[in-house]
Amino acid sequence: MGLTSKEPNIEFLTTECYDDPKQLADFPHNGIAPELVSPRSRGSVRLRSRDPRANPIVEHNHLSDALDLEVLAEAWRLGKEIVMEGSRTIREIQ
Numbered sequence: 001m002g003l004t005s006k007e008p009n010i011e012f013l014t015t016e017c018y019d020d021p022k023q024l025a026d027f028p029h030n031g032i033a034p035e036l037v038s039p040r041s042r043g044s045v046r047l048r049s050r051d052p053r054a055n056p057i058v059e060h061n062h063l064s065d066a067l068d069l070e071v072l073a074e075a076w077r078l079g080k081e082i083v084m085e086g087s088r089t090i091r092e093i094q
Contacts, residue, residue: 008071009037012079032083034075040065 013033043061048054063069 007038008040008067010071010075011035011037012075012082032079034072034079036068036072036075039063039068041068 011034013035039062041061041064044059046057048057063072
């Protein structure tokens with residue numbers, strides 16, 4: 001998308017992406033959810049043992065970078081505004 005590593009990329013998912021009622025039960029009530037595609041937060045994966053059947057140790061560290069949290073919070077605010085205000089908000093963004 002031509003973004004640099006310093007530009008956060010937000011994409012919006014809608015309930016139209018889901019067709020299983022189990023998934024819809026916990027989906028955000030406003031029908032739109034932002035996804036942070038280029039997070040600055042970094043996790044890690046380590047081997048638990050030499051046994052290839054052993055699950056690895058995964059530390060996600062989601063939102064451990066303060067900018068990720070700020071960008072995602074603003075994306076939620078914008079998503080709610082788009083749902084509530086519709087095309088007016090879209091025109092302002094463009």
